[in-house]
Amino acid sequence: MNIPTPFYRLFLLAVVTVSACSRNPVTGKREVILMSKEQEVALGQQSHPAVVATMGLYQDKNLENFINEKGKAMARISHRPDLPYQFYIVDSPVVNAFAVPGGYVYFTRGIMAHFNNEAEFAGVLGHEIGHITARHSARQQTSQLFGTVALIGGAILAPRVIGQNLDQAQQALQLALLSYSRDHESESDKIGVEYSSKIGYDAHQMANFFATIKRISDNAGQAIPTFLSTHPDPGGRYNRVHELAKDYQAKNPGKYEVDRESFLRMIDGILYGEDPRQGFVENNMFYHPELRFQFPVPNGWQHQNSPTQFQMAPKDGKSGMVLMLAKGNSLDEAAQTMVKELSLNVLESAKTTINGNPALVIISQQQQQQEQGQPQQQQTAQNTVQIGTHLIQYNNAIYALHGLSAASNFNSQFPVFQRVASGFRALTDSEKLNRKPERVQVKTAPRDGTFSEVMVAMGMPASRVEELGVLNSMKKDDRVTRGSLIKVVGR
Incomplete structure (x- = not known):
């Protein structure tokens, strides 16, 4: 498990902001592009490890071979066949697909489970490759990376914004990107129809999958008005893509495949929903069957799990906790590495035991970093992050359980951090240990x-x-x- 802070620094270093005017390979129009082809490829290569570390890869050779076969076939007939395309299935239950500049395309296992034929998959594949070939990804990812990493960095360095302030900042960022995001999504829908049709699939099925997306959104209570969405409304896209498919097939008569049975046979046995082996929350307790530990989740706290870390925070956003694997072969080595990597000023530390496990409790504050060309900000209790870290040695590993809040609130939050850490213990319940996905x-x-x-x-x-x-x-x-x-x- 890695501390996420270097990820956004890596992204920032990778993004080059020297603009150049070039011709769009899809539209043929001349436009300002923020990245060269080489920079797009470099960004994809540099961001891929972060995607894998955050989500993990889903291991299924048959599915991997399938998406690579179809992906390479589609890349060859695309507007940019010279890019080094790569295709991956990430280990997430969320129904999603996304592309990164330079030819990196990702499908979640959640979306693979929800496709009902090869043609649906091909339509979404064409849509994502369309973002890359039309260079949407290069421009939009640049803007989103600059905005999003600032938000991520702010959340890490100042957890008081985890709640309402972060939501407001995200909304502002999304609205700022709105004017071109809808156009790019619509254009990628059109490209998706073209590309999936060119490799022999019925693009009407792409439209049908938008009906699935709309049902998922409606059932989750997440439907939002079209004019406030950074993506076109799935219902509106359903009708438009059907029209695009009808028009394409009228102009290009031929046999267009659906291939339902072969696809269903291929996804038989795919993981569905959360994978309990990676940890799960039940009755205010986090259980990790593979690592064989558990600890409490405070009542009412929201939580998010990933292969690299487990995060949780109250709704008021005044504090937060993160569990991750620490670097080091001993508690002292892990503490030294943590202090150096996070630029911490240690206020106090003490050795202890937690349910029989050797542990080290460290109270520290994160030193403010002065940005080049920016005036030094006066450090106060309100803008200083204070961290209560419990390093716990357990089963040949060292876990870091960080509790974060503003220094001004730390004394009131630390008892909660202590209660969570004191509940870290071996998982022995056979029902939890043997929970099957x-x-x-x-x-x-x-x-x-x-x-x-x-x-x-x-x-x-x-x-x-x-x-x-x-x-x-x-x-x-x-x-x-x-x-x-x-x-x-x-x-």
Whole structure:
């Protein structure tokens, strides 16, 4: 596990802000581009380790071979076939796909599980490659990196903005990017139709997948008005992409494939939802079966887990806690490395034991870094980050449990940090240790009937019919034919 601060520094160093006027390879128009091709490739290469460290890669050789085969085929017919394209599946349950300048394209295992045929995948693949070939990624990623890393850096260096202030800053950033983001998304939809059609797939299926996205958004309560979205409304895109596909196929008659059965067979067994092996929260307790430890999560705190760290914070944003792996073979070595890397001023430290595990408690403050050309800011209790770190030696590893707040609030927050750290202990509950992840299981429908009736006949609880309907891109009253392939979920 790595401390995330160097990631945004790496991004900033990678982004070169010397503008040049060049011709867009898709539109043919001359426009200002902030990065050369070489700089795009370099940024992709430099950002890839951060993506992998944050999300992890999902290991499935058949799926990896599939996305690389289709990705390379699409790259060859794209407007920029000379880029060193690379395609990856990241280990996240979120339904998402994204591209990084230089030809790096990522699909989450969550979106792979929700595709219902190869044509849906091809449409999204074309959309993401379209961002790269039209150089959206170079321009938009540059703006987003400058804005986002400032927010990330601010959240790390000043956790008091984790709450409302960060939300306001993010909203301002999104609105600032709004004017071109919608246009780029719409243009990538058009490119996605073109590219997926050129490698032989029915682009109408791309439109159908937008209906899936809209259901996910609606069911999560995250639907937002079109005019406030940085992406076009999925419902609006559904109609537009159908029109684009219809127009393309009218001008280019041919046989366009869907390939449902082959795709479903390929994703049979894919991980679905959160992977408990990477840790999970249940009843205000974080459990990590593979690393065999647990510790409490304060009531009402929000949390986010990733392969590199576990973060949690109260809604008021006045404090936060982060668990990560410390660097070092001993508590003293880990402490020295941490102090150096985070530029900490140690106020006090003490050795202790936590449930039989050797530990070191360090109270420190983060030294403010003066930016070149900027006046030195006076350091106060309100703008100084104070950190209560518990370094815990457990099972041949050293874990750092950081509690952060402004120095002015630290004394009131530290008891909470202590309670969490004092609850760090060995995980021995066999049910938690052996918790299996859910997986997509592709089966044949045992009878004719509505989707809802078939789900019940296949042993699925009625409470999950809508969720499974989204997974299968079907409504509860849609007709299912006996013997047809259908996705269910089980351990």
